[in-house]
Amino acid sequence: MYGQGVEAVVLAHGAAFNKESWKALAEDLARRGHLVVAIDFRGYGASTPGREDKAP
8 A cells, every 4th residue: 555545546467467566656646645555466476376165
């Protein structure tokens, strides 16, 4: 998370990147007064892989 604000901008990466790929943009948006949330999809970056078994 970067910055603070009432509404958030969510930055989600593509297949070849992770949340760190958004750092420069996230910091710029935060300087402009936005709350920014950069996320890793499951299995990317520092996130953990999902469960292999599927819940019923």
